[in-house]
Amino acid sequence: MLFDRRRFLQLAGLGAAGATLSGCAPLYTRLAGGPVSLEQWPDWNDEPAYPLLRRVTFGPTPAERTAVQEIGLAGWLEEQLAYTEIDDQAMEIRLRPYDLIAQDADYLLMWDAEEVQRPFQQATFLRRVYSRRQLFEMMVHFWTDHFNIAITKGDVWALKPVDDRLVIRPHALGNFGDLLHASASSPAMLIYLDNQANIKAWPNENYAREVMELHTLGVDGGYSQQDVMELARQFTGWSVKEYGWWGEFTFNEAAHDPAAKQWLGQTVAPAGMAEAETALHTLAAHPQTGHFLATKLVRRFICDHPERDAAELVDKTAVAFTQTGGDIRAMLRVVLLDGLATWPGPLPPKFKRPVDFITSAMRQLPVETDGGPPLQAELAALAQADYEWPTPDGPPDVADAWLRNLLPRWRFATRLAHHEYKGTRWHWSPTLLDNLDDPGMLLDRVSLLLTGSPLPVADRQAVLAALSPAQTADLTQATPILLAAILASPAFQWR
Numbered sequence: 001m002l003f004d005r006r007r008f009l010q011l012a013g014l015g016a017a018g019a020t021l022s023g024c025a026p027l028y029t030r031l032a033g034g035p036v037s038l039e040q041w042p043d044w045n046d047e048p049a050y051p052l053l054r055r056v057t058f059g060p061t062p063a064e065r066t067a068v069q070e071i072g073l074a075g076w077l078e079e080q081l082a083y084t085e086i087d088d089q090a091m092e093i094r095l096r097p098y099d100l101i102a103q104d105a106d107y108l109l110m111w112d113a114e115e116v117q118r119p120f121q122q123a124t125f126l127r128r129v130y131s132r133r134q135l136f137e138m139m140v141h142f143w144t145d146h147f148n149i150a151i152t153k154g155d156v157w158a159l160k161p162v163d164d165r166l167v168i169r170p171h172a173l174g175n176f177g178d179l180l181h182a183s184a185s186s187p188a189m190l191i192y193l194d195n196q197a198n199i200k201a202w203p204n205e206n207y208a209r210e211v212m213e214l215h216t217l218g219v220d221g222g223y224s225q226q227d228v229m230e231l232a233r234q235f236t237g238w239s240v241k242e243y244g245w246w247g248e249f250t251f252n253e254a255a256h257d258p259a260a261k262q263w264l265g266q267t268v269a270p271a272g273m274a275e276a277e278t279a280l281h282t283l284a285a286h287p288q289t290g291h292f293l294a295t296k297l298v299r300r301f302i303c304d305h306p307e308r309d310a311a312e313l314v315d316k317t318a319v320a321f322t323q324t325g326g327d328i329r330a331m332l333r334v335v336l337l338d339g340l341a342t343w344p345g346p347l348p349p350k351f352k353r354p355v356d357f358i359t360s361a362m363r364q365l366p367v368e369t370d371g372g373p374p375l376q377a378e379l380a381a382l383a384q385a386d387y388e389w390p391t392p393d394g395p396p397d398v399a400d401a402w403l404r405n406l407l408p409r410w411r412f413a414t415r416l417a418h419h420e421y422k423g424t425r426w427h428w429s430p431t432l433l434d435n436l437d438d439p440g441m442l443l444d445r446v447s448l449l450l451t452g453s454p455l456p457v458a459d460r461q462a463v464l465a466a467l468s469p470a471q472t473a474d475l476t477q478a479t480p481i482l483l484a485a486i487l488a489s490p491a492f493q494w495r
Contacts, residue, residue, distance in 0.1 A: 049073050050452045051347055052340055054495045055301050056080070057134040059360025064134065073341050080135035081329050083173060091131045098123040101161040105187065105247025108158040117151060118373070120161050121386045125371035125379075128355070129362045139172040139328070140164075141355070142300055144387075147183045147215060148394035149192045151387040159188035159247055160387055176293065176326035177284035180215065184280055185249045187240040193392065196239045198232060200257035208232035210392045216283040218292035223264060230263040234275040290321030296397075297335050303348035304398040313339040350495040351399035354382030357409060360495075361416060361487055362424075364450050370423040381408040413487035417480035426483075439464055439471070439478045446482050451491035459489060 049068045053060035056077070068076045079086065098119040100111070108116050131137050147168070151157040163186045171179035183189050190196050190207065198204040208231035213219050237256030241248045251273045261268040261275070264282070268275055283289055294317035298306035306314050317334045324330040340347070352360065358378060362369055369375065379385045383405060389395050396402075419425050436442050443463060447455050454460065463485040464472075471478040486492055 054360075054452075055340055055347070055350065056138065056336060057363070058128045058138065058356060059363035061363050061366065074337055077135065077333075077336055077341075080133065081173060081332065083133040083136040086133050088132050091127065091133075094126055094130055095123055102165065104245070105158050105162050106245055108161065109155060109246060111158075113157045116161065117157050117387075118376070120151075120164075121376055122371040124164075124386050125359070125375065126369075128359045129367075129369065129371065135332075136173055139332075140168055142297070143168050143172050143179065145389075145394035145397070146296065147179075147189065148389055148392055149188050149387065150390050152390065153192055155247075156188055156192050159186075159191060162186075162247070163188035171328075173328050173332075176289075176321070176328055177281065179328075180211075180284045181277070181280050183215070184211065184276070185238070187247050187249055190238060190240055190249070195235055198236050198238065199252075199255040200233070200236045203229065203232045203236060203257070205229060205232040207238075208235055211280075212283065214392055214394075216289040216292065217286060218288065218295075221286075221288045221292065227263055230261040230268070231276075231279060233257045233259075233261050234263065234268060234279050237273070238276060284326055287318065287322055290318040290326075291315075294318040294321060294331065294335075297331060298339065299397050301335050302339055302343070302350075304350065304400075309348055310339065349399070351402055352493055352495050353395065353397070353402055354379055354384035355386075356495060357382070357493065358412060360492075361413075361450075365416075365426040365483070367416070367424060367426045369421075369425075372421075372423040374421040375424060378408065378412050382412075409493070410488050413484045417483035417487065419480075428479075436475055439467055439475060439482065442475055442478060443482045443486075446479075446486050447489075447491070450486045451489070453491065455486070455489060455491065 049072075050060065050065065052073055053064060053068060057064060064076070067079075071079075100108070100116065101120045101123060128137050128141070144164070149156060149160050149163060151160045163183075167179070167182040167186045167189075171182055184207075193207040193210055194204050195207040198207065205228050209228045212221060212223050212228065212231065217223060234257075237252045237254070239250055239252050239255065240246075241250045253272060256272060258270050258272075260270060263279065268279070271278070291314065294314045295306050297317060298310050298314050302313065303309045313335065316338060317331050320327070320330045320334045358375065361367070376385065380388070384395055415421060416424070416426070436445075440460070443460060444454050447453065447460075455463065463482065466485075467478055467481060471481060
C-alpha cells in the first residue's frame with residue numbers, strides 16, 4: 001500500500017485541524033444525480049448550499065446539488081419533506097431481490113438468521129445510497145437509532161424487519177405520538193426490552209424504564225424509580241404471540257396487574273390495556289419529551305453540544321413539537337430552515353459516523369454497489385453494523401465516540417479506490433483524464449468532487465509526493481491513489 005499507517009494518521013488526523021477544515025468554503029455550484037458515471041466535470045464555483053446538503057443527505061450527489069442550485073435549499077427541503085411525491089421507482093426495482101424481508105415474522109422465522117439478516121442489512125444500505133428520498137432515509141436512520149433494537153438478541157432478527165416496515169418507515173416524517181404507540185406495540189421492541197416477561201406476579205421494568213429515559217422524557221425528565229415501577233405495572237400483559245401467527249402483538253389480560261397505580265403524580269385507575277395507552281399519550285404530549293427530541297434532532301443535524309451551542313434553536317424546535325402535537329415535519333422545518341440554513345458563519349463540525357463515511361463515498365464518487373457482505377464487514381469493523389448496536393441507547397452521535405477507530409477508514413478508502421470489494425465499483429469515463437496535464441490537477445478535481453474544496457497546501461504536497469514516478473507519469477495509475485488519499489483526508493471525515 002502506498003500510504004502507511006503513519007501517513008494515514010497524518011492525513012486523517014481528525015482533531016482540531018479536522019474541525020477547522022470542515023469550515024472551509026465549498027466550491028460547488030454544479031451538482032449531479034445519484035450514483036451514475038460522470039462523463040464530464042461540472043464547472044464548480046463557490047456554492048454555500050453544499051455544506052448544508054452534507055447534513056441532510058448521506059452524501060450530496062450531483063443531481064441534488066443541481067436541484068438546490070435551481071430551486072434553493074428551502075424549496076428542495078420542502079420537496080424532501082413531501083417524500084411520497086418523489087418518484088423512487090428505481091429504488092424499488094433495486095430492492096426486488098430482497099423481497100424476503102417484506103414477509104411476516106412467522107414466515108421469516110422459518111429461515112436461518114443469516115438468510116434474513118443479510119438481505120435486511122443490504123436493503124437498508126442500498127436505500128441510503130440510491131434513494132432520492134434522502135431526508136426521509138436520514139430520518140428513518142434517526143428513529144432507528146432512537147428506538148434502537150439489536151437483532152443479535154434471541155429471535156429479534158425475525159421481528160426487526162417487520163418493525164422497520166410497519167413502525168419506523170411509515171412514521172419517520174409523521175407524528176411522534178403515532179410513532180411511539182407503534183413502537184410500544186412492536187413485537188421486536190417488546191422482546192428486545194423483555195416486556196413479554198412483564199407479568200403481574202413479576203413485573204419487568206426494562207421497557208418502562210427505556211420508554212421514559214430513551215424514547216420520551218430523557219434521563220433528566222423528572223420521573224423517579226417509583227414511576228418506572230408503576231409504569232411497568234401498566235405495561236404488564238403487553239406481549240407477543242408464541243403460537244399461531246408467531247411474532248404478532250397480543251395483550252394478555254390475565255397477566256395484567258389490575259390494581260390502581262400512582263404514576264407521575266397521578267392515580268391511574270384500572271383500565272386494562274388502556275392504562276399503558278393513556279401513559280403513552282401522556283409521554284408523547286409531555287413538554288419534556290419535545291425538548292428531549294429537539295435536542296437530539298439539533299445534535300444530529302447541527303452540532304454535537306446543542307445545549308451549549310444551540311440552546312435557542314432547541315427551544316424553538318420544542319415549541320414546534322408542542323404547538324403541532326408532535327409533528328415531526330414541523331420540528332424539522334425549525335431545525336433545518338431556522339437553524340441549518342441560517343446558521344451564522346461556518347457550521348459547527350459534525351464528524352461522520354461510519355455509516356455516513358461509507359455511504360457518502362458510495363454516493364459522491366459515484367459507485368455502483370450491491371451493498372454486499374464485504375461492505376457490511378467494513379461497517380462491522382467500524383462498529384456500526386446496521387441493527388447490531390447492543391444497548392438500547394443506540395449508536396452515539398458525537399465525534400468523541402468515533403475518533404478512536406480510524407485505521408479501518410484508511411483500509412476502506414484504499415480498497416474502494418482499487419476496486420477490491422466484490423460487487424462494488426466506481427465508474428468514471430476515460431474522458432475525464434483527457435484535459436489534465438498532471439496529477440495535481442486531477443487531485444484538485446477529486447478533492448472538489450468529494451470535499452467541496454481543494455486540499456490544504458501541505459496535505460496536497462504530501463499526497464503528490466507519495467506518488468511513484470510511474471504514477472506521476474500515468475494518471476490512470478495515479479487515480480486510485482489520489483482517491484484513497486482524499487477519502488482518508490480530514491476534509492472527507494466531516495459532514
